[in-house]
Amino acid sequence: MTRAIMIQGAGSNVGKSLIVAGLARAFSRRGMSVAPFKPQNMSNNAAVTADGGEIGRAQALQARAAGRDAVSDMNPVLLKPETDTGAQVIVQGKLFTTLRAGDYGKAKGSLLPKVLQSYHRIASSADLVLVEGAGSPAEINLRAGDIANMGFAEAAGVPVVLIGDIDRGGVIAQLVGTHTVLSEADRKKISAFMINKFRGDIELFDEGLRQISKRTGWASLGVLPWFQDAWRLPAEDIMDIRSRMSGNMKVAVPRLGRLANFDDLDPLKAEPGLSVEIVEPGRALPGDAALVMLPGSKSTIADLEQFRAQGWDIDLAAHVRRGGHVLGLCGGYQMLGREIRDPKGIEGHQGSYPGLGLLDVTTEMHPEKQLSRVDAVYTDTGDSLYGYEIHLGRTEGPDCARAWLTIDGRQEGAASSDGRIRGCYLHGIFAADGFRATYLAELGMAGSGLNYEAGVDETLDAMADHLEKWVDLDRLLALAAPVPTAS
Structure with a gap:
């Protein structure tokens, strides 16, 4: 019964x-x-x-x-x-x-x-x-x-x-x-x-x-x-997103108005020695961040307008000039390109909108939503990872020739010529311990040996x-x- x-x-x-x-x-x-x-x-x-x-x-x-x-x-x-x-x-x-x-x-x-x-x-x-x-x-x-x-x-x-x-x-x-x-x-x-x-x-x-x-x-x-360890579990709500400062290496994440699928942050927050700073509106992106991450967005074009209104585009350009790394996931990936086209007005008004121009790609919005769980490979090292896609829009351009993920034989993502600016549609990738350790090592952080999934259980x-x-x-x-x- x-x-x-x-x-x-x-x-x-x-x-x-x-x-x-x-x-x-x-x-x-x-x-x-x-x-x-x-x-x-x-x-x-x-x-x-x-x-x-x-x-x-x-x-x-x-x-x-x-x-x-x-x-x-x-x-x-x-x-x-x-x-x-x-x-x-x-x-x-x-x-x-x-x-x-x-x-x-x-x-x-x-x-x-x-x-x-x-x-x-x-x-x-x-x-x-x-x-x-x-x-x-x-x-x-x-x-x-x-x-x-x-x-x-x-x-x-x-x-x-x-x-x-x-x-x-x-x-x-x-x-x-x-x-x-x-x-x-x-x-x-x-x-x-x-x-x-x-x-x-x-x-x-x-x-x-x-x-x-x-x-x-x-x-x-x-x-x-x-319950003191609640922060170790994936955050449910945007109200639950908080900075966690636990190390010298810093990842800066601007708090976008329509932040979506922010579970990408959870494994990073669990890393000892890594600080994840949520940058609130009205504050500049910190100058000492090793990585600026642009997370997913439910309304990419509106969040891109907010990003510029905060002056974060200027901060991000300065971060890149200093040699910093940038990672855009899903909506953040779309923002990094040269242009976002929305001919059917899926996100509001029909039209084309200039992106941040840090990746040579263009996104066009389409009404069909991509929903899938996937296994992938980090092309640079062969590290296995897993994640999910949940997005509208297709992104294409010259920098997609430097895709850094492989999913069932197809290439995913884009990267700048020096590899410091990257984007992809795949969420959840940092839950894979091997890939996370490899990626952080590329930023200069020694591996911690953290088993993220075991920690959740x-x-x-x-x-x-x-x-x-x-x-x-x-x-x-x-x-x-x-x-x-x-x-």
């Missing part, structure tokens, strides 16, 4: 995704077949699935924690913001449409049948489904047609555990306030609550737990202390241990409800 429980948050970024990943690892270690599920996610940090679709990267990590491959049904609706008011809508792994926020608000309810279809397919292969909400159920202005939180819980008959974040303060108000604004029917869907990110003496919050339970009627599952185990110690997982499991057979 398959059971399910839903983890919702009293706000955004309270730690839901990490808790679900930890629960997936904890219950799978108990011998259960566990599957993650998120009805609706909003993120430009996507993962390519085994069935050739795309889902939020957090669900891919949760699938890994559960010991299974990621598939599109684990996140049937993915919103990928392109502007402040509009986003691509990915349904069951494929591009469905592009909508403004107001139009999506009216249309989201119509996606519930697809969401439930995916949910039941996932449930058919698991003993336990861990469902993750999005944002907060207290956003009652979004309740009509909701598929992300209480709307899904109601339609699927899944009980809810509510997470509060004590680190940002006011956690009692978060939880009690959520209880106050919810309808009576939605309140009854919440079976218990949990406090996350506590620092200090947990006993000092005993009275807080009693007051929350008294005012809501919800049971407490415990208080989870701050060790951290997932540590998170599972953390939950086993501080949270009543037996009670949480007992709260999970049977999943009815799909009609």
Whole structure:
């Protein structure tokens, strides 16, 4: 019999995704077949699935924690913001449409049948489904047609555990306030609550737990202390991207407005002796960086305009004159070329836009999205690596003759004549230990011997241990409800 429980948050970024990943690892270690599920996610940090679709990267990590491959049904609706008011809508792994926020608000309810279809397919292969909400159920202005939180819980008959974040303060108000604004029917869907990110003496919050339970009627599952190693896991959200200064060699990464697929940074941050500096708008690119990395972008042309508006194009040119290296990945690769052509207005207005001119290539936008997992070879040394492609557009030009990756016999990427400026469409390449060590050695950094993937699994185990110690997982499991057979 398959059971399910839903983890919702009293706000955004309270730690839901990490808790679900930890629960997936904890219950799978108990011998259960566990599957993650998120009805609706909003993120430009996507993962390519085994069935050739795309889902939020957090669900891919949760699938890994559960010991299974990621598939599109684990996140049937993915919103990928392109502007402040509009986003691509990915349904069951494929591009469905592009909508403004107001139009999506009216249309989201119509996606519930697809969401439930995916949910039941996932449930058919698991003993336990861990469902993750999005944002907060207290956003009652979004309740009509909701598929992300209480709307899904109601339609699927899944009980809810509510997470509060004590680190940002006011956690009692978060939880009690959520209880106050919810309808009576939605309140009854919440079976218990949990406090996350506590620092200090947990006993000092005993009275807080009693007051929350008294005012809501919800049971407490415990208080989870701050998990120090969370940074070792792939970042889910742009809010999670932080500089990590741990060595003398520096990689500088400008924070673009539509930064996408920034998991490329995670293995670099894990390297001892390497500092990764996220350069915020309003600051110059640092003059002491060995490498400037231009990461992926959901809106390449808009981010290129922002890059210039910040004066980063001038900083980058100075970096190159000093002998520095530059790496552009996906959208960053497109920016490095001479021109970006968008004849169909895929990213907004039709037209051609000058690139940064550091690579002799030209990109033309096309509506067909390239989605694939690939194995590749670093042409210079023969190092094997792996990654994924997820992009619109094709890039061609003389510098592509110096492609530095080989994928199934085809050449990928481009490089300047001196090799210091490179670009490619392949994400995730730095997770391969051998290639990462080789590339950093070319910048002058000695190898550390870091096994990145093993470190991710060790951290997932540590998170599972953390939950086993501080949270009543037996009670949480007992709260999970049977999943009815799909009609």
